[in-house]
Amino acid sequence: MSKKQNIAVFWFRRDLRIHDNHGLYKALTSGLPVLPLFIFDTDILNKLDNKCDRRVAFIHEKVTELKTKLNEAGSDLVVKHGKPVEIYRELFGEFTITSVWFNHDFEPDAVNRDKAVTELALMNGIEVYSFKDQVIFEKDEVLKDDGNPYTVFTPYSKKWLSGLGKKDMESYPSEEHTNAFLKTEPTPMPSLSGIGFRETDHMVSPVRIDEAIIQHYDKTRDYPAQDGTSKVSVHLRFGTLSIRELVRTAFRMNKTYLNELIWREFYMMILWHFPYVVDGAFKPAYNHIPWRNNEKEFDIWCNGKTGYPIVDAAMNQINRTGYMHNRARMIVASFLTKHLLIDWRWGEAYFAEKLTDYELSSNNGGWQWAAGTGCDAAPYFRIFNPESQTKKFDPDGKYIETWLGDDLHMVQPVVDHKMARERALKVYKETLNKLK
Structure with a gap:
């Protein structure tokens, strides 16, 4: 050469x-x-x-x-x-x-x-x-009729689906043109230590689209003890999997799964049009919530010692594996922001450090959804009850047993659910009323 x-x-x-x-x-x-x-x-x-x-x-x-x-x-x-x-x-x-x-x-x-x-x-x-x-539709490709970006998911998803055609899902056969790569001798590959990092126990599912899981996704996705999710988020995050290939499969097999892919693009669109969400609430009034930000309680949450088994199991899962089931993500985020009144940005930063599939737009969107500060149409008073979530989504306690084991009854609850719920509602309501 x-x-x-x-x-x-x-x-x-x-x-x-x-x-x-x-x-x-x-x-x-x-x-x-x-x-x-x-x-x-x-x-x-x-x-x-x-x-x-x-x-x-x-x-x-x-x-x-x-x-x-x-x-x-x-x-x-x-x-x-x-x-x-x-x-x-x-x-x-x-x-x-x-x-x-x-x-x-x-x-x-x-x-x-x-x-x-x-x-x-x-x-x-x-x-x-x-x-x-990395997406099917980007930037200004899905807008309201008046040219403004959507800020609510349901109408966005309807417009997204109405605009979806075969051309949007067509492949670009780059693999057929490898003879156009420059012919050259191999050069050294920097080691992990050479770029300043150490070996880790990262565990990632192989790059594959499991059609059996996608086919039954709407029935299995909410049960963290089941192998009912595709675990492709990390591959979408780093592009080891084609979004077009995945959308073709979802479109053919399961509309609920397709809806989750649309959520991913919705949050990317929110980040693009409203970049201030990186550091602050989508709804600016919520920047005035007087978070308690108790550092001891935050450490208790991080280390899975809250005394609420479903929360602690989920935190053990993320700490040990770099992954957490999506239903569990919602439960622990609600617990941190509502039960403990700790700033959603603290939890978002912790997830960013721990999750192998961390993606800024989805992580930010999910945490703001849980905290009630985001673009979700539901009001702030949605507060997950860890016990009822457990009864509904881990009725046999298999998820808890997997990630807590012998530690199941070792910890007293860090906070009483009823008291914490009433405290959160009071703080949110008083803050927002002051701003009216």
């Missing part, structure tokens, strides 16, 4: 796969040899205090697999560690790059990163192309 040869760069980010990759397909069919690139971004990694981060371990594993596949195709994945703008500045000096290709990202930090890289490329006379890949 000559460094004088005109080439294109494809930048892998949240799309760690060769198959059905929109931006990669466009790059590979552009007529230029494509240099694949992945960057371990220090602007992101340096913010992570936990150096045994399951997400980083997962990404490192998948990037290694991707590099191996590209080596087998006679090419290589160039893996860098540093600030994206600085790495691109080096690459622009080293190779004759005429274009950079990537898929969209909607998180505020990612938008700023992509803007900076795009500006640098354009200054160097290099074209930049980006594409929609």
Whole structure:
């Protein structure tokens, strides 16, 4: 390979796969040899205090697999560690790059990163192309008739479904064009320790769409003791699975499952149009809630010692595995924000650190839903009763037994449910009345 040869760069980010990759397909069919690139971004990694981060371990594993596949195709994945703008500045000096290709990202930090890289490329006379890949509909593609973004899920989902056509679910067969990758010798892969992290016990389900689970999803999804959810969220988060493939399956097999995929895009759309939700309540009045923020009680919640078995089992599950069942996520979030009156942002940050499938938009949306501060139409006085949730969704106590075991009756409840419920209702009501 000559460094004088005109080439294109494809930048892998949240799309760690060769198959059905929109931006990669466009790059590979552009007529230029494509240099694949992945960057371990220090602007992101340096913010992570936990150096045994399951997400980083997962990404490192998948990037290694991707590099191996590209080596087998006679090419290589160039893996860098540093600030994206600085790495691109080096690459622009080293190779004759005429274009950079990537898929969209909607998180505020990612938008700023992509803007900076795009500006640098354009200054160097290099074209930049980006594409929609991690969602079916993005940004302004699903709007009200008056052109404003939706802020309530049900009408959004109806418009989303009415706009869905076969073309939206079509694949981009990037895997059929691997001969367009730049032919080059393998380069070293940075080790996990080389990027400042340590090995962890990350446990992730394989990349596969389990049609049997999707078929019965509406009947099994709420029971955490059952293997009734697809566990593909981490693969959607990092793009090891194609959203188009998953939506085709859901559309054919189970409308409830499809609805959950629409929820994911709804929260991404909320983040795009209302980026202030990253740091504050979607409903600004709720920023005035006087949270108790008792640090001792927060630690009790984090460590699964609240004395409410369903809550403690769920916290044990996330602490040990980096995963928590979705019904359990709602229960523990309601408990923290309503029973303990602890700021939803504390819980959101804890989930962000622990969940392998952490995604800013969904995590933020879920926590604000539980706290009553988000865009959900239901009022603030929805407060889950852990005992009735247990009777309904873990009636045989199997989930609790799995994650609590012998610790089941070891802890006194940190708070009385009836008192905590009345306290939460009083605090919310008084705060909101003052602002009227």
